[in-house]
Amino acid sequence: MRALTWNGVNDLTVERVPDPQIINRQDAIVKVRLSSVCGSDLHLIGGYMPAMERGDVLGHEFIGDIVEVGSDVHRRSVGERVVVCSFFGCGQCWYCQNDLWSLCDNANTNPGLTELTYGQPLGACFGYSHALGGNAGSHAEYIRVPYADHGAFPVPERKAGRRRLVELIRPKAPRMAQRLIDDVFDALDEQTVVVPGTGTLDIVIPSLAASLAAVHTQRRALEAQINALLEAHPLSPVLTSMPGVGVRTAAVLLVTVGDGTSFPTAAHLASYAGLAPTTKSSGTSIHGEHAPRGGNRQLKRAMFLSAFACMNADPASRTYYDKQRARGKTHTQALLRLARQRISVLFAMLRDGTFYDPRIPEDVELAA
Ligand SMILES: [Zn+2]
Ligand SMILES: [Zn+2]
Incomplete structure (x- = not known):
């Protein structure tokens, strides 16, 4: 499959990488439909997050369709469309049972680095360096989702449309309903990232990269200002x-x-x-x-x-x-x-x- 990979500081490319496989019985494989660019991706691109390795796949906010499940996945099934949390947890440890999923004791296979840098070991996240478990991210055609029963949530298939959404929220916001939904749709129209599934992947993944680059340019401008102060x-x-x-x-x-x-x-x-x-x-x-x-x-x-x-x-x-x-x-x-x-x-x-x-x-x- 193709995926957006980190090759070094400020160096991203679309590469062919092996398709993900079920490794543990609680895994699911999800075909990615929509993968969002997050401001946190900049920390990885800029090299401020330790433990990135050449070839790591970025992306941690996504929606997709389940195409395969492990034998111990009971609540999710093949064919379901799901939205997946960026941090994922085992569902069994004290932290998960108390809804502190990002501190899960079991999901991150490499907790030592975050314990050192933040004073507290963190749980596991997709596409967020080996300090958070080294899990391949969602800027890719497919992704492995560990503990799928706990971190993948079904979303409606059907496109809701403006009118239906307005009706849906009118009881809660009688006067604002129409304007709120109009604002949401206007914002969606202005999005620069092509939604996977609506175009071919040839367009999608490079456009994700371009959109990341644009945000990065803004950060560089800020850096130049700090640089000028520092030079003095x-x-x-x-x-x-x-x-x-x-x-x-x-x-x-x-x-x-x-x-x-x-x-x-x-x-x-x-x-x-x-x-x-x-x-x-x-x-x-x-x-x-x-x-x-x-x-x-x-x-x-x-x-x-x-x-x-x-x-x-x-x-x-x-x-x-x-x-x-x-x-x-x-x-x-x-x-x-x-x-x-x-x-x-x-x-x-x-x-x-x-x-x-x-x-x-x-x-x-x-x-x-
Ligand atoms: Zn994020
Ligand atoms: Zn846990």
């Missing part, structure tokens, strides 16, 4: 000389760290950023390395994301990361070490007023 700051060339430190990260650094003089050592800065190595060993982690808690969350997040971003831009950082992986560290642990290493480099740069030096970083400890 004397420390800005020092900060942005470091790979993976762009406008946003530099702005966060200036706000949270300033010129760095209030931190006597790199270890103090690392600790403030919540990136200092943790020494406790409670025995709960098989790797003996814990995601540090606390610290300035804004700074921690910025350092973590910029470590992720620089892996593609800076060969030295990539080498450092690969070395950690070769030593048996997980993706999260290796990224964490890179973030720690980078904050001590940043400390030295600010202290000495020097630019980034692209040597292969040593496995520095944060002694001073």
Whole structure:
């Protein structure tokens, strides 16, 4: 099938990818009819969400027809048209039973990353990076929907039409009914995205990409304004000389760290950023390395994301990361070490007023 894939920062293409299969008994396969572009897709395109991988399929808001169900799907059946929640949950855990679906304990197969960056593991979402489970998204011809009994809801087949909708809501809003429905239909007419099912996929998926690009252009204009403000700051060339430190990260650094003089050592800065190595060993982690808690969350997040971003831009950082992986560290642990290493480099740069030096970083400890 064809799908809109993420190939890197600001790089999307329509690719041929394998059709999704039923993997678990509670899965359904849905043929996508309508897939909506969400503002959150921009975080993925811009690289601000860690754990995207080349070839990941975007899209998390959609309607479609069920074409296949697993043997443990009981409430949904083949042929039904359904709207599917972007976050999906198992329906069994404490969170799901209390309607806190986005915190489901079972659906996200990779909860460690969100626990580290947000301080709380998140549940699973479609098309939203490997931090949220690495589930292929809906900007595609077909999609696998796990736990279909809980997250897929039937929608009426028949086109309602203006008059019927006005009659439907008139009892609740006698004076506004006509105007409300007119507004809804006007808005629908102005939509720029072609609705899948009304045209061929040749038109649909590229137009989704074009529509994402248009929103992205607006964001770039805003970025240019922030950029201009930042350029006037004397420390800005020092900060942005470091790979993976762009406008946003530099702005966060200036706000949270300033010129760095209030931190006597790199270890103090690392600790403030919540990136200092943790020494406790409670025995709960098989790797003996814990995601540090606390610290300035804004700074921690910025350092973590910029470590992720620089892996593609800076060969030295990539080498450092690969070395950690070769030593048996997980993706999260290796990224964490890179973030720690980078904050001590940043400390030295600010202290000495020097630019980034692209040597292969040593496995520095944060002694001073
Ligand atoms: Zn969304
Ligand atoms: Zn659950």
